[in-house]
Amino acid sequence: MRWLWRHRVMGLLAVLVILLLLTLLATHSLHNINRTHEQRPTADRRNQRRAAEKHTHTHTNTQHPPKPTHAPQHTQHPPKHTQTDRRAHPPVVFLKTHRTGSSSVQNILFRLGERESATFAFPSRTYQFNYPHRFRASSVDELPEGSSQFDLLCSHMRLDLRQVRKVMPQNTVFITLLRDPIKTFESVFRYHTYTVPAFLSAQRAASNTGKPALSVFLDSPETFWNPTEPWNGLAKNPMSFDMGLNNQKWNSSWPEDLAQLEEAFHLVMIAEHFDESLILLGSLLGLDHEDLAYLQLNARASSSKTELTENIQAKLRSWNVLDTLLYDFFVQVFWEKAAQFGMERLKAETARLRESTESIRRKCVSRAAVPPGELEDLLRPWQTETVTVVGYEVKGNLSLQDQGFCVRMMLPELQYHSHLYFRQYGRDMRAAPAEL
Known part of the structure; x- marks a missing residue:
């Protein structure tokens, strides 16, 4: 009897062990299936990417960082958009040029990328890609676990097309924004007076003259400008500098360089025709008017502008x-693309975008042009020593979903950048090396 009892107990234990092993194997297999489903695009998503790529080809003829913001106060997405009903968009590189209105475009792409859980190509340190040096693939942070490619690159850099193409997929859409060179340089000078050595020298020289520093600089710019100093890149033809061109003087390579940029960039937006530019951007990426709604971000107070x-x-x-040459060239290219889109269609779509954007602004904004001292930390733009940058106050009595949407529209660049970086990597951004 003892032998029979022992035999039954052993048999029962063996059965239990086998069942346990089978359960563990099944659970492991299910986990792998779920993980594969989450990390790899579905067949539909791959097909959508191919369709987006085909659609794209048809249109081709050292700041001190604020305290990192891990998340906006309201994390709900706007009710209209979900990650399951949005089609995939092609990867995008946005060359963020200085003081052209590019922060507003970047915010549109930040919102789009966050909503679709896109993988951002972020600088491995701070908010810029080793600026003012040329972009290098090695300056991009690692590809996050579970991502097969980078989808969006829209942080400040000095362009190097070959290096950017090492990072981004072949079907990437390249876009940028240019502005009237006169307005651009005035804004660059005032905003970056203390970070550009030539501007700082002019500021010191003007301290006892009673004249604006910009006027003193322009009286004899060569006196202050040392072209061998990397941070002086913005002190002459700043848009050409950001575009990776020779910004010091005309040379024989300029026509070829312009032709290469025209071929590489699917769209060069023009700040003086910002809404029309957004319509062409929406057509290129498959975005609707709500996607393209914007606020003017990183704007200066009127007292911080030079007459x-x-x-x-x-x-x-x-x-x-050279910036004038660059700007005039791409204004002509812009209107050629507008004509291909259809001028009457562009006019009608622009009117609808403005109507939609104004409606969203009325819903979201309690006060505009709010001085930084009256803004909470989350919505306070970065301030420089020479300008006051104003922001927005969000309306109260909004639903959580609407608050989340509205806050993101007015979220300053550095806070949004920090939030998205933490969301992607689960850690704060690394600071710039001390020697930079």
Whole structure:
């Protein structure tokens, strides 16, 4: 009897062990299936990417970082959009040029990328890709676990097309934004007075003259400008510098360089035709009017702008003659693309975008042009020593979903950048090396 009892107990234990092993194997297999489903695009998503790629080809003819913000106060997405009903968009590189209105475009892409759980190509340190040096693939942080490619690159850099193409997929859409060179340089000078050595020298020279520092600089710019100093890149033809061109003087390579940029960029938006530019961007990426709604971000208070007399404007144009050439060239290209889109269609779509954007602004914004001292930390833009950057106050009595949407529309660049980086990597951004 003892032998029989022992035999039954052993048999029962063996059965239990086998059942346990089978259960563990089944659970492991299910986990792998779920993980594969989450990490790899479905067949539909792959097909959508191919369709987006085909659609794309048809259109081709050292700041001190604020305290990191891990998440906006309201994390709900707007009710209209979900990750399951949105089609995949092609990867995008946005060359974020200085003081052209590019923060507003970047915010549109940040919102799009967050909503679709896109993988951002972020700088491995701080908020810029080793600026003012040329972009290098090695300056991009690692590809996150579970991602097969980078989907969006839209942080400040000085362009190097070959290096960017090492990071981004072949079907990437390249876009950027240019602005009237006179307005751009005035804004660059005021905003970056203390970070560009030539500007700082002019500021010191102007301290006892009673004249604006910009006027003193333009009286004899060569006196202050040392072209061998990397941070002086913004001190002459800043848009050409950001675009990776020779910004010091005209040379024989300029026509070929312009042709290469025209071929590489699917869309060069023009700040003076911002809404029309967004319509062309929406057509290129498959975005609707709500996706394209925007607020003017990183804007200066009126007291932080220098009045531009005709004399100053003439000097600005002369000093930035290459930026004028660049701007005029791409304005012509822009209107050619607008004509391909259809001028009447563009006019009608622009009117609808403005109506939609104004409706969203009324819903979201309690106060505009709010001084930084009256803003909470989350919505306070970064301030420089020489300008006051104003922001927005969000309306109260909104639903959580609407609050989340509205806060993201007015979220300053550095806070949004920090939030998305933490969301992607689960850690704070690394600080810039001390020697930079």
